[in-house]
Amino acid sequence: MGNEESVFFSRVLTELTLSFHIIYATIGVGVPLMIMIAQWVGIRKNDEHYILLARRWARGFVITVAVGVVTGTAIGMQLSLLWPNFMELAGQVIALPLFMETFAFFFEAIFLGIYLYTWDRFDNQKKHLLLLVPVALGASFSAVFITIVNAFMNAPQGFDLVDGELVNIQPLVAMFNPAMPTKVAHVVITAYMTSAFILAAIAAFRLLKGSDHVYHKKALFLTMKLGLIFSIGAAVIGDFSGKYLAEYQPEKLAAAEWHFETEGEAPLMLYGILDGQEVKYAITIPYALSILAHSDPTAEVIGLNDFPEDEIPPLYIHYLFDTMVTIGVLMIMVSGLYWLGRHMRWRFIHSRWYRWLIVAGGPLTVIAIEAGWWYAEVGRQPWILRDIMKVPEAATTSGHVDTMLYLFATLYLILGVGSVVVLRRMFRNNPVEREIADREAEVREGTRKGGDHR
Amino acid sequence: MDEFLMFYAPFIVLIGAIILAFIVAPMDGAATRPPKEKKK
Numbered sequence: 001m002g003n004e005e006s007v008f009f010s011r012v013l014t015e016l017t018l019s020f021h022i023i024y025a026t027i028g029v030g031v032p033l034m035i036m037i038a039q040w041v042g043i044r045k046n047d048e049h050y051i052l053l054a055r056r057w058a059r060g061f062v063i064t065v066a067v068g069v070v071t072g073t074a075i076g077m078q079l080s081l082l083w084p085n086f087m088e089l090a091g092q093v094i095a096l097p098l099f100m101e102t103f104a105f106f107f108e109a110i111f112l113g114i115y116l117y118t119w120d121r122f123d124n125q126k127k128h129l130l131l132l133v134p135v136a137l138g139a140s141f142s143a144v145f146i147t148i149v150n151a152f153m154n155a156p157q158g159f160d161l162v163d164g165e166l167v168n169i170q171p172l173v174a175m176f177n178p179a180m181p182t183k184v185a186h187v188v189i190t191a192y193m194t195s196a197f198i199l200a201a202i203a204a205f206r207l208l209k210g211s212d213h214v215y216h217k218k219a220l221f222l223t224m225k226l227g228l229i230f231s232i233g234a235a236v237i238g239d240f241s242g243k244y245l246a247e248y249q250p251e252k253l254a255a256a257e258w259h260f261e262t263e264g265e266a267p268l269m270l271y272g273i274l275d276g277q278e279v280k281y282a283i284t285i286p287y288a289l290s291i292l293a294h295s296d297p298t299a300e301v302i303g304l305n306d307f308p309e310d311e312i313p314p315l316y317i318h319y320l321f322d323t324m325v326t327i328g329v330l331m332i333m334v335s336g337l338y339w340l341g342r343h344m345r346w347r348f349i350h351s352r353w354y355r356w357l358i359v360a361g362g363p364l365t366v367i368a369i370e371a372g373w374w375y376a377e378v379g380r381q382p383w384i385l386r387d388i389m390k391v392p393e394a395a396t397t398s399g400h401v402d403t404m405l406y407l408f409a410t411l412y413l414i415l416g417v418g419s420v421v422v423l424r425r426m427f428r429n430n431p432v433e434r435e436i437a438d439r440e441a442e443v444r445e446g447t448r449k450g451g452d453h454r
Numbered sequence: 455m456d457e458f459l460m461f462y463a464p465f466i467v468l469i470g471a472i473i474l475a476f477i478v479a480p481m482d483g484a485a486t487r488p489p490k491e492k493k494k
Contacts, residue, residue, distance in 0.1 A: 033472070041480045178460065185464030189471060214486055221485035226475050233471035237464050244460045294456065342484040350489050 007392045009401035010082040013408060015377075017078055020412045021071035022373050023366055024419075027064045029143045029188065030195025031057060032108070032136040038222065039132065043125045049215045051125070052435065053222075057199065058116060060423055065112065067419045072105075074408065082401065086384050086394035089166060093159055094149045096171040101145035108138025140188055147187045150376070151179035155248050156385050178248050182241040183376075189233045190372065194365040196227035197331060201362025204355045206432075215432050221342060224358070228335035235328055239292060246293030249386070250302040252379040255313040256321040257289055258282075259303050266290045266301040271322055274315060313381045320375035327368035331361055 035054045042050030076098075080087050111134040122128040158174030159166040200223035206216045245253035253259070258269050260277045266289035272282025287297035294301070304312055334357055341349035348354055380386065384394040 033475075037475060037479045040476065041482070044480050045482075181461050181464045185468040189468050192471075192475075218482060218485045221482055222479060225478055229471050229475050229478065233467050236467050240459045240464050240467075243456050247456065247460065295459070342487065345487060345490045347489040 003392075003395075003397050006397055006399070006401050007395040009405050010395045011391070013401065013405045014078060014082060015374075016405070016409060016412065017071065017074050018373060018377070019370055020416070021068065021075055022369055024064050024068035024071060025143070026191045026194050026366070026369050027061070027198065028068045029139045029191035030193070031061045031064070031199070032112075032132065032139045033192055034195050034199055034223070034226065035061065036129070036132045036136050037226065039125075039129050041222070043129060047218075048436075048439065049218050050222075052215065052432070052439065053219055055119065056427070056432065056435075059426065062112070062116065063419050063423055063426070065109070067415050070415060071412070074411075082396050083384065083394045084396055086389060089164075089389060089394075090152075090156075090385055093156075093166055093169050093171060093174045094152055097145045097148040097152075097175055101142050101149075104138045104142040104145060106138075108135050108142065111135045111138065140191075143188050143191060144184050147184045148175050148177075148180055151183045152177055153383075153385055154183070154376075154380055155179035156388060161388065179244060182237060182244045186234065186237045186241055186372075189230050189237055190369060193227055193230035193234050193331070194369055196223045196230060197335075197365040198362040199223045200227055200335075201359045204358035208352065208355050208359065211431075211433065213433055213436070215436060220358070224335045224338045227331065227361075228339055231328060231332045231335060235332065238325070238328070242292035243294065246301060249379075251304065251307045251312055252317075253293065254302060254304045254307075255315055255379060256317050256375065258315065258318050259289060259301060260305050262300060262303040262306055264290060264298050264300045266293070266299075268292065269318070270325075271319075274318075311382065313379045317375050317379045320371045320378070323371040324368045324375060327364050327371075331365060331368075334358060334361055 035057045038050045038057065039054035041047065042052075042054060111131055115128070115131040115135055118128055118131065152174055155177040156174070157177050158170040158172070160168045200220055203216045203219035203223060206213075207220065242253065257266075258272075258274060258279050259266060265287055268285040268288030269279055270283040270285065272279050274280075289301050290297050290299040293299060338349050338354075338358070340346075382390045382392075384391045
């Protein structure tokens, strides 16, 4: 296998692993907060439905954590095996956040085990809820630390480059790089948003399938409210990301917007097709790119023609950016209308088509997450470490990467199908109506047993 | 201004959203309210 083939298959395998892992990682980061909020509401309002929500979400969450561990380990392994030159160069700098990410995950995993094992073992439910705090913190901070590594790849700092080596390393300066705040906040808040909309999709689906239980109505209202809050937050942080890109990675912003000439009063281009450097059939929003980049409608935005041709990212990232933004805006509208409709008692939010729209919101937000990550990674090209090392220089020269690709693809297929089958069976064999009836009977008879965490 | 938006504001928005989620979550009066009757 030639070097070019090794680079190609290394890219494909990393893309595949990240694309698969991000689904489980996003759920793994977001769902603990959803469980915590549901249990907190249940305790505060003394409402068994919310407690049961937390209990059932926690059960499903364990399956996604198990798969996330496998794919997360695969990424760690592939980072060293597929990109050895990158690890040799930058390994010392990113070792600290990588180690802290592992520590945060262990923190989460240990307390998750204790949390699950101690359902019904506390007389005071608040003490049980406290066990969830380290789970939610560990989940979110593991996302924070691994995103810091990614941020460093976009805006490396905290070292001196001497004879092609990174020396005088300051790990904390490297961690607090300019890309860190917007990237970390955007990744974490979109994980909360996506988790809320996935859980909303499940509740809406149960209502569509004929269950009219108040449990599902409460679940839907709660998750849509949370989804609305976090999607608005994601949009606001996305705007801050635009300002970061304009300042530190202008070629990425320009490529996403098909912005070729440096000019003031720059318009934002949505959709369209590219004919040479001419943008056709696009929706143009005047001044919007200047506002996104510098909060000023007349501000100058750097165009792609100011960069060497071999340092311009692939221009198809425009569609990835548009996909992410379109779905984000759509979900703000769907959840906002649902929240308003609930308060105004509008009929259409109870219609079948609107519930199907909410169901579609689950997979759509996952697509938005995928598009966002692809935009972030492809938009950094051709660099693996911006302005220091290009992707082909970092890749392995070993053969058999293609074999690894096929083996990992098979593994992800088995994990993906397996986790869906297990989750479906888990909840189908134990419907919420039966569980509520069982729990009410237990309470009536006063025979609640300790250690029940079905 | 842009420096504040790039370095501090993202965390303020993130933490603010989490706090707001905890404040708003228990307000579920509308969750079970039936829709308006159709006008005859």
